[in-house]
Amino acid sequence: MADIPDLTSEQFRKFADLIRREASITLREQKIVLLSNRLRRRALATGCANFDEYFAFVTSKPEERRPFLEAITTNESYFWRSTASFDLMKKVALPQLLKAYPKAPIQIWSAGCSTGEEPYNIAMEVTEAMKSLGVFPYQVIATDISARVVDFAKVGRYSGRKIEKIPPLLLYRYFRADPESKGQFLVRDDLRTKIDFRVENLFESTPRNIHCIFCRNVMIYFQKADQEILIRRFYDALVPGGFLLVGHSESLHVLQADFTPVHCPDGVIYRK
Numbered sequence: 001m002a003d004i005p006d007l008t009s010e011q012f013r014k015f016a017d018l019i020r021r022e023a024s025i026t027l028r029e030q031k032i033v034l035l036s037n038r039l040r041r042r043a044l045a046t047g048c049a050n051f052d053e054y055f056a057f058v059t060s061k062p063e064e065r066r067p068f069l070e071a072i073t074t075n076e077s078y079f080w081r082s083t084a085s086f087d088l089m090k091k092v093a094l095p096q097l098l099k100a101y102p103k104a105p106i107q108i109w110s111a112g113c114s115t116g117e118e119p120y121n122i123a124m125e126v127t128e129a130m131k132s133l134g135v136f137p138y139q140v141i142a143t144d145i146s147a148r149v150v151d152f153a154k155v156g157r158y159s160g161r162k163i164e165k166i167p168p169l170l171l172y173r174y175f176r177a178d179p180e181s182k183g184q185f186l187v188r189d190d191l192r193t194k195i196d197f198r199v200e201n202l203f204e205s206t207p208r209n210i211h212c213i214f215c216r217n218v219m220i221y222f223q224k225a226d227q228e229i230l231i232r233r234f235y236d237a238l239v240p241g242g243f244l245l246v247g248h249s250e251s252l253h254v255l256q257a258d259f260t261p262v263h264c265p266d267g268v269i270y271r272k
């Protein structure tokens, strides 16, 4: 198979502009080799001889939009990732929300859910929290721009590194071994039905009446102006007194405007 050399600076800029327009993801030129590798697979798969041909292809064929977006997103995720967020949800957000909204089902949004570990992890932690807070109705909405990861997430089948941090007791409680595939574990059906998975761009989706948003390890891919737009959208999506949780390495300065940061021993959670 003919190889395609790495993107030139000019080609990189054209693709980077397109990616910003389509997904609001900002790529710096240090990522030129990474982007070349990701796009090369699509270029070859679509029969293009070079990146200029592939650019013309992706911008003229609407059916290439989905695989293009799938190729350029970074979907790293695993269970029990940065557990401080879950502790903040259980210790700070849920007690206050249940007091303020005793009748409403608690709606939690996993924004940029990737392959589903985060929304399932939220559902497990909510179920665990019910032991001290009492039983309450809830739902998790999970969205991602990549249809491939959402399709994977809906199945709820995991193995290896993705599940290695789950405490054994909780793995036993919330998963069952897949009888058809050794070493694979399936999320229990009653938990799976709690998650409403959707393919959505965060800059277009408009959930409302959300009580708690998790948007972790997603905003790092956006530039400051887009982060600000997104934070505004999250603010509008939340009920009064609703909460936002971000990844521990994400820059927080843009959050200060509208949200009130609540500093806790486990980290910071933002209240509307």
Ligand SMILES: C[S@@+](CC[C@H](N)C(=O)[O-])C[C@H]1O[C@@H](n2cnc3c(N)ncnc32)[C@H](O)[C@@H]1O
Residues within 6 Å of the ligand: 023, 024, 025, 073, 074, 075, 076, 077, 078, 081, 111, 112, 113, 114, 115, 117, 118, 143, 144, 145, 146, 149, 200, 201, 202, 203, 215, 216, 217, 218, 221, 247
């Ligand atoms: C690194 S993963 C983070 C997954 C999970 N939140 C976690 O912390 O483990 C980032 C996800 O954000 C998604 N994403 C990036 N830009 C997006 C956008 N504009 N709209 C929706 N999802 C987006 C990617 O497809 C990817 O699955």
